[in-house]
Structures are given as C-alpha cells and as structure tokens.
Amino acid sequence: MKKFADTPNAEKILNDNRLKKTAAGLRVLAILASCKNTAVTLPWLVKKTKGLNRATLYGVLRRLEMKKIIYKVFDVDGTPHYALYPADLSGRDPEVFLHFYCSQCRKVYRLPAPDFIAAPFPGEFKTARYMFLMNGICRSCNTI
Numbered sequence: 001m002k003k004f005a006d007t008p009n010a011e012k013i014l015n016d017n018r019l020k021k022t023a024a025g026l027r028v029l030a031i032l033a034s035c036k037n038t039a040v041t042l043p044w045l046v047k048k049t050k051g052l053n054r055a056t057l058y059g060v061l062r063r064l065e066m067k068k069i070i071y072k073v074f075d076v077d078g079t080p081h082y083a084l085y086p087a088d089l090s091g092r093d094p095e096v097f098l099h100f101y102c103s104q105c106r107k108v109y110r111l112p113a114p115d116f117i118a119a120p121f122p123g124e125f126k127t128a129r130y131m132f133l134m135n136g137i138c139r140s141c142n143t144i
C-alpha cells in the first residue's frame with residue numbers, strides 16, 4: 001500500500017478526534033486534503049481509492065462526517081460532494097459555506113465565506129449553518 005508520509009495532518013486529525021488511525025482513514029483524509037477547496041463526489045473518491053473496499057470507504061466517510069471533519073454539499077442535481085471542513089470555520093457560529101457549482105465540468109468549489117450574513121430571522125428559528133450554492137462556469141472552463 002502507498003504511504004502518505006507527506007500529509008502529517010491526516011494523522012493529527014484522526015488523533016485529535018480520537019479516531020483509529022487506519023490506513024483507509026489516512027488515505028481518504030490525504031486525498032480530501034489534496035483537493036484543497038474543491039468538494040469531490042463519491043464516484044471520484046471510489047476511483048481515487050482504488051483497491052479500497054467500498055464498504056470501508058463509506059464507513060470512513062460516515063465517521064469523518066460524524067466527527068465534523070468533513071461535510072457534504074449537494075449540487076444542483078442532488079449529488080453529494082465531500083470536502084474537509086475549512087480551517088477558518090473554527091469558532092464561527094453559525095457556519096457559513098459558499099460553494100460554486102460549475103455546470104460545465106461539474107466541479108464544486110468552496111469560495112471564501114461572505115461576511116454579509118446578518119439577516120434577521122424570526123426568533124424561534126435558530127440558524128446553525130448557512131449553505132449557499134452558486135451556479136455558473138468556473139474559472140478554468142471559462143478560459144478554454
């Protein structure tokens with residue numbers, strides 16, 4: 001199996017969250033970390049983790065999601081895309097996510113969270129997360 005010695009963070013993340021340091025967990029985290037601000041689909045992850053049992057992959061994703069290490073964003077077709085939580089979200093309450101879905105390459109990009117969120121909601125609604133999805137043509141598709 002390939003080693004992921006170049007991603008010391010994956011090990012620390014698992015340690016910090018009291019998750020077992022499994023090869024599968026380290027591998028999935030390393031892949032998601034390398035995606036930086038792009039959220040990726042399950043079929044893409046299956047392809048990238050070739051040789052990893054699908055049930056194991058699903059289990060790893062479920063555990064990482066439960067521990068709030070990763071999250072899902074749904075594109076306009078309802079397809080989930082997985083991404084690592086951005087580091088700059090820590091301590092931010094509620095969480096603000098801004099994503100851009102490219103209708104050409106079908107990639108989902110995470111963009112810097114806007115600071116315009118101050119919409120007054122009726123008191124009986126408590127917001128935990130703002131999730132925005134913008135749609136259009138991404139930078140790389142737009143320059144072709």
Ligand SMILES: [Zn+2]
Nearest residue numbers: 102105138141
């Ligand atoms: Zn694109």
